[in-house]
Amino acid sequence: MFNVLAASVTDSPIVHAGKAIGLALGVGLGALGAGIGIGNIFGSMIQSVARQPELRGELQGIQWLGFALTEAVVFYGLLGSILAYVLV
Amino acid sequence: MKRAFAILGTFALLLPASAFARGVFDPTTEFEQHEWIPIHLGPLNLSITKAVAYLMLGSLLTIAFGLFFMRSKAARMPGRRETVGELVYDVAQTQVAEQGLPHKAIGRWFPYVASLMLFIFVVNLIGFIPLPLTGETWHGIPVWGIYAATSSLSVTLALSLLTFVFTHIEGVRWNGPVRYFKSWIPEAPKPLLALIVPLEVLGQFMRLISLSVRLFANMLAGHILILTFIGLIFILQSLVLAIVVVPIATIFYLFEVVIVVGIQAFIFAALSAIYIGSAIEPEH
Numbered sequence: 001m002f003n004v005l006a007a008s009v010t011d012s013p014i015v016h017a018g019k020a021i022g023l024a025l026g027v028g029l030g031a032l033g034a035g036i037g038i039g040n041i042f043g044s045m046i047q048s049v050a051r052q053p054e055l056r057g058e059l060q061g062i063q064w065l066g067f068a069l070t071e072a073v074v075f076y077g078l079l080g081s082i083l084a085y086v087l088v
Numbered sequence: 089m090k091r092a093f094a095i096l097g098t099f100a101l102l103l104p105a106s107a108f109a110r111g112v113f114d115p116t117t118e119f120e121q122h123e124w125i126p127i128h129l130g131p132l133n134l135s136i137t138k139a140v141a142y143l144m145l146g147s148l149l150t151i152a153f154g155l156f157f158m159r160s161k162a163a164r165m166p167g168r169r170e171t172v173g174e175l176v177y178d179v180a181q182t183q184v185a186e187q188g189l190p191h192k193a194i195g196r197w198f199p200y201v202a203s204l205m206l207f208i209f210v211v212n213l214i215g216f217i218p219l220p221l222t223g224e225t226w227h228g229i230p231v232w233g234i235y236a237a238t239s240s241l242s243v244t245l246a247l248s249l250l251t252f253v254f255t256h257i258e259g260v261r262w263n264g265p266v267r268y269f270k271s272w273i274p275e276a277p278k279p280l281l282a283l284i285v286p287l288e289v290l291g292q293f294m295r296l297i298s299l300s301v302r303l304f305a306n307m308l309a310g311h312i313l314i315l316t317f318i319g320l321i322f323i324l325q326s327l328v329l330a331i332v333v334v335p336i337a338t339i340f341y342l343f344e345v346v347i348v349v350g351i352q353a354f355i356f357a358a359l360s361a362i363y364i365g366s367a368i369e370p371e372h
Contacts, residue, residue, distance in 0.1 A: 061183045061358075068355040072298065075305030 023081040030077025037070035118235060118315055119308070122223055141221055142237035146211035150203070153210060180205055184354065188361030190369045193258070197364055200254070204247070205357035211237050212307060212349040216341065234314070238352075239307035241300065248299035251360040259367030271370030299359060306352050310344040 045063045049056050123135035157173035166174070180202040189197050215236020222233035237243050259268040272288050273281065317337040321329050 061187060064351055064354060065358060068302065068351050072302040072305070075301060075309060076298075078309060079301060079305055 019085045023085045026077045026081025026084070027074065030074040034070055034074045037073070038067060041066045041070060114319075118222075118233060118311065119239060121240070124223060138221060138223055138235060139237045139240045139243055142214065142235065143211065143243065145219075145221075146207065146214055146237060149214065150207045150210045153206065154203075176206070177202075179354070180357070184357045184361050188358060188363075188365040190365055193262075193365065193368050197254075197258075197361070201357045201361045201364075204251075204360055205353050208238065208247070208303070208356050209350060209353035211243075212353060213345070215239065215307060215311070216345050216349065234311060236307045236311060238303055239311055241304045244300040244304040245296075247303075247356070248296050251299065251363060252296050255363045255367045258364055259370070262368045263370065268367070268370065295363060299356065303352050303356055306348055310340070310348055313340050314344070 041063060045059060048059055121137040121139060123133075123137060124141070125136040127134040127136065157169055157176065160167075160169050160173065181198070184201050184205060185194050185198045189201070215238065216234055218232040218234055220230035220232050222231045222235065224231045224233075256268075259271075262268075263271065272292070273285055274288065276284055314337050317333050317340065320333050321327060
């Protein structure tokens, strides 16, 4: 019975719908997390520059490093979901 | 003159290559690699593809950039050329090398991280300039298109493999193999070690993945975003959409060129410096 199910399921529209939902969820949740993280980074940057404007130059390097590290999280989600979309 | 170039550039950007060549548009076809000049050495495939052409162009431009901006005679009143060169050097020195590398290793590894930063910056940047390198023709004229070599995983993986290999060579060279690999093991209670050590070893390899995928996915997503927005005109077959779609695509284009291109080059070099530095001087 499972064999029949598997054979009929692999190409049905439901599978395509599921893949599309998976892709969108993967990217969307990744973007959610990265959005919160990037907001945090820039918020803290503004606060610390407001408190100690003379440290701006030193903080900027760290800020961009943190920004890129956080932003990359979306792309891990994107890559994972594209893999799921293509391979499954 | 400048305005004419800007207008020409905008128009060249507006022509998604494959749409004109084939009449149908699919953004993913922009990233396919065709063998232009096949070179096969046994199991090795060294063919010249689109990415290889962009890499060659990028290396040439990087060398030209270095010679033009860095090799100017130090004048009493620094001109614009010298200012740009000093700015790039300053970022590479203070923000990248000195942040990650210990003092004793800067002399040896500054050239590597600096050229890594410059090279990735140039390759990223020429990816956003429309060039007639798409390999497709439209009535005999080469079609213009945007493509970045760094949006191919093979390129970024090769770059991060360089860093990965140098990291461990340097770690072993400065500390000796025993002390270096011992430094991977953090201080923790004995029963926990069985759990932590595999994670640490895995973490070393995760660096390889995170370093390469960060650059690759950033460039790929940027290009797909721009291409998809402009491609909506072709997918939905209505020219009216251009009023909405072209400004959006332009905004993303500017975001990519102004922020992402520089940041990704900086991050790649900075993380390489940090990895190599942390191998030379392990924390414990």
